[in-house]
Amino acid sequence: MSKVWRNVATAGCIFRKMKAFNLRVGFIVPLNTNGRINSLMRSKGWSLRENGHVGAAEFIASENFDSRPVGVDIRLLVVHCISLPPGCFNGGHVESFFTNTLDFDAHPYFRTIRGLKVSTHFFIDRSGHLKQFVSCAERAWHAGASAWRGISGCNDFSIGIELEGQDTQEFESAQYETLLTLARVLMANFPIEACVGHSDIATPTGRKRDPGTKFDWSRLRVLEGIELPS
Numbered sequence: 001m002s003k004v005w006r007n008v009a010t011a012g013c014i015f016r017k018m019k020a021f022n023l024r025v026g027f028i029v030p031l032n033t034n035g036r037i038n039s040l041m042r043s044k045g046w047s048l049r050e051n052g053h054v055g056a057a058e059f060i061a062s063e064n065f066d067s068r069p070v071g072v073d074i075r076l077l078v079v080h081c082i083s084l085p086p087g088c089f090n091g092g093h094v095e096s097f098f099t100n101t102l103d104f105d106a107h108p109y110f111r112t113i114r115g116l117k118v119s120t121h122f123f124i125d126r127s128g129h130l131k132q133f134v135s136c137a138e139r140a141w142h143a144g145a146s147a148w149r150g151i152s153g154c155n156d157f158s159i160g161i162e163l164e165g166q167d168t169q170e171f172e173s174a175q176y177e178t179l180l181t182l183a184r185v186l187m188a189n190f191p192i193e194a195c196v197g198h199s200d201i202a203t204p205t206g207r208k209r210d211p212g213t214k215f216d217w218s219r220l221r222v223l224e225g226i227e228l229p230s
């Protein structure tokens, strides 16, 4: 954590911290027509609040985050997938995992992730329901060792979006719909340049496979002004 951000955090004033953050990233400044939040979306809670929460999301606080470096813009969306145990949906285990409350003895697979402390900013379940675990202002621990355009440490400048699923299985239309709306909200508030999969940035290459070959990137082509994996 930088000295400046540590001081702000120590002061315990989230509003001062967010004010500094807003100034840095240019909050609520639409980048283009595609990214602009229309009134209908806003009326449904699809806007970013000053605390870095999306209103439409159910917020579940995770402790697994720290501060982003000072002066770093949020330029990247990273799509992941997760299900716990793999292939089992809607069991609440992912939420437990991100909040350090998972019983690692409850399933043999859980022993392989015992003690890991990770998180994501957003999680979209199979029904398209959106949950948020970490403020966009903070650095969630989702990408691990990673690099994009030669810059390492993608957690510094990215927002992580987990889809409930596994890398060998199709995703639900409702999940794409939520992902698209969320992406528009985020593009309207941050200088997002690209959206990639975890597998595109994880280092060394091949370390991660998510969201997998079943993820349909063509559905994201309606987003204008954002680079997608080729």
Ligand SMILES: [Zn+2]
Pocket: 079, 080, 081, 142, 198, 208, 210
């Ligand atoms: Zn991932």
